[in-house]
Structures are given as C-alpha cells and as structure tokens.
Amino acid sequence: MTVPETAEKIKSMEIRGARRIARAAAEALRDHALSLQAPNNAAFRQDMEKAAALLVSTRPTAVSLPNAVHYVMAGLGAAKTADDAKSGVIHRAEQFIQSSQHAVKRIAGFGARHIRDGDVILTHCNSEVALGCMIEAHQQGKQIEVFATEVRPRNQGHITIRTLNDAGIKTNFIVDSAVRSFINDIDLVIIGADAVTVNGAVVNKIGTSQVAHTAAEARVNVIVAAETYKFAPRTVIGELIEIEERPPAEVLADEIARTLPNVKVRNPAFDVTPAEYIDLIITEQGAIPPQMAYVIIREYLGWEIGEFNLAGGLPVGINGD
Numbered sequence: 001m002t003v004p005e006t007a008e009k010i011k012s013m014e015i016r017g018a019r020r021i022a023r024a025a026a027e028a029l030r031d032h033a034l035s036l037q038a039p040n041n042a043a044f045r046q047d048m049e050k051a052a053a054l055l056v057s058t059r060p061t062a063v064s065l066p067n068a069v070h071y072v073m074a075g076l077g078a079a080k081t082a083d084d085a086k087s088g089v090i091h092r093a094e095q096f097i098q099s100s101q102h103a104v105k106r107i108a109g110f111g112a113r114h115i116r117d118g119d120v121i122l123t124h125c126n127s128e129v130a131l132g133c134m135i136e137a138h139q140q141g142k143q144i145e146v147f148a149t150e151v152r153p154r155n156q157g158h159i160t161i162r163t164l165n166d167a168g169i170k171t172n173f174i175v176d177s178a179v180r181s182f183i184n185d186i187d188l189v190i191i192g193a194d195a196v197t198v199n200g201a202v203v204n205k206i207g208t209s210q211v212a213h214t215a216a217e218a219r220v221n222v223i224v225a226a227e228t229y230k231f232a233p234r235t236v237i238g239e240l241i242e243i244e245e246r247p248p249a250e251v252l253a254d255e256i257a258r259t260l261p262n263v264k265v266r267n268p269a270f271d272v273t274p275a276e277y278i279d280l281i282i283t284e285q286g287a288i289p290p291q292m293a294y295v296i297i298r299e300y301l302g303w304e305i306g307e308f309n310l311a312g313g314l315p316v317g318i319n320g321d
C-alpha cells in the first residue's frame with residue numbers, strides 16, 4: 001500500500017488501533033523506501049521525511065504512530081548514499097514489525113498469568129494486546145468469561161466480540177453505560193492503550209477513564225496491556241498528549257444536527273485515566289506499576305532530548321537498538 005493510501009486508511013479508521021496503525025505506518029515507509037528512485041541521498045531523505053510527516057499527521061493521539069515512524073526513520077542514520085539510506089530504512093521497518101509481533105506474544109503470556117481460572121473480565125474498545133492476554137488464558141485452559149462494551153460512537157466492541165466469539169470465549173456484550181451495573185460481577189478489567197505518559201496515565205478509547213474509575217470504586221483491578229512503543233517520550237519534557245476530536249457526524253447524523261442550531265456535538269476519541277486507577281501495566285519487558293512509566297521511557301525507548309530532524313513534530317528519542 002502506498003503512503004498516501006495508508007495515511008487515508010488511518011485517518012478514516014479503516015486501519016485503527018494503536019498497534020495496527022504503527023505497523024501499517026512501518027510497512028508503508030518500508031514499501032515507499034523500496035519503490036523510491038531518488039537521484040541521490042539528500043533527495044531520498046527529503047522524500048522519506050515527507051512521507052513520514054504525512055503518516056504522523058493522520059491521527060494525533062496514538063503515540064505508537066510517531067514512535068514507529070521515528071524508529072523506522074532512524075534507519076536513515078548517517079547513510080552517505082541513497083542505497084545505504086534505503087537499506088537502513090527497510091531494515092528498521094522490518095525490525096519494528098517483527099518486534100511488535102513478538103511484543104504482543106510476550107504481553108499475552110505475561111497478561112495470562114494475571115488471569116485466574118474462573119475470572120470474569122471486562123474490556124473496553126478493541127485492543128489486540130488486551131485480547132491477546134484473554135485468548136492466551138483461554139488457550140491455557142482457564143475458564144474465563146468476558147464483558148465487552150459497545151464503544152460508541154464507532155462500535156469497536158463489535159470487532160472485540162467477534163474475536164472473542166471466534167476464540168470460543170463466553171462473552172457478554174453491553175452498552176457503555178452498563179459498566180457500573182455489572183462491575184460487581186467483574187474480577188478484572190483488561191484494556192489496551194494508545195499512549196502511556198511519564199506519570200503513568202493511560203490514554204485510551206473514550207470511556208476508559210469511566211470504566212477505570214468504576215472499577216476502582218468497586219475494588220476491581222485494572223490491567224493495561226501496552227507495548228513499550230506506546231509510551232510517550234515527549235511527556236518527559238512536559239508535552240501533553242493531544243486528544244483527537246473526531247467529526248460530529250460520528251455521533252449525530254448531519255440531518256438531525258442541522259435541525260439543532262443550538263447544539264454542538266463533541267466527539268473526543270480518547271480520554272486520560274490517571275495512574276491511581278491503574279494497578280499494572282504489562283509491557284513486553286514485564287509488568288510495572290504505572291508509577292514506573294518513566295523507567296520504560298528511560299530504559300527502553302531511550303531519549304536524547306534533541307529533535308529528530310523531521311517536519312511534523314516527531315517525538316524525541318527512540319534509540320531503537
């Protein structure tokens with residue numbers, strides 16, 4: 001798929017979910033590098049930077065996207081020729097794709113250990129990594145049952161229940177506002193993340209903070225499954241994660257909205273759950289309390305506080321290797 005095609009699919013949410021977005025961006029950059037016939041190194045670099053900036057501009061919240069792009073673009077390194085730059089980018093893209101697959105498997109393994117036989121689990125939105133933990137536990141023979149929310153307005157819950165159904169896991173499908181009604185039946189909440197900040201706050205699908213707050217009130221543990229590339233290096237220097245606000249028509253049809261001139265529809269796609277409502281974040285490097293997010297950013301992402309030379313505001317520092 002070309003870079004503009006991938007960018008369009010991410011924007012329209014045909015490709016969605018933090019991991020899929022990151023992976024699609026890495027694949028698009030790899031394929032772009034492969035097909036690019038640049039006359040020299042400078043031209044190659046410039047073209048790649050344009051492609052990277054386009055991908056990063058598509059959705060602002062999932063930090064996996066700029067992190068993946070940054071990781072791949074670091075393949076340009078100190079290359080002196082276009083050929084070297086090309087193989088550097090392709091190599092880094094392949095590395096990212098592989099390590100992201102590996103991360104999901106490792107997290108599933110770690111996460112499954114936190115799921116006990118007989119647990120009833122609540123999940124919100126559609127997270128490949130969170131689902132990986134549940135499916136792994138199920139495949140280990142643990143009898144689990146899942147409550148999955150609908151996830152207004154884009155109904156990502158429909159994808160979640162199909163995956164759970166196909167895995168043979170007993171599943172209950174509920175509207176988002178029913179979470180509190182069922183929370184006393186729940187043993188564990190498992191969700192994914194679009195971003196984790198230095199203070200251990202988790203940015204995830206809108207409604208996640210309500211779920212986590214409800215769980216905390218009922219003393220139900222909340223586990224977040226998140227690869228290290230979802231941690232946000234720039235939050236170390238005080239930057240806030242931008243919360244994407246999507247078109248009103250996702251919430252209320254235009255023809256109805258038109259008849260309500262005094263009503264403004266708000267449609268934030270994500271919210272922020274503070275660290276105090278999260279018990280554990282499971283990464284491919286192991287499980288940490290959210291208060292240790294800094295360590296992940298420091299040790300596994302690396303951060304030279306210096307800008308990567310790329311238009312479009314990429315985050316500081318994934319060393320990568």
Ligand code: RUB
Nearest residue numbers: 016017018019127128129192193205
């Ligand atoms: C998706 C969402 C998911 C995270 C984690 O939002 O909030 O919970 O991205 O998913 P959207 P994963 O549908 O708006 O992209 O674990 O698959 O990366």
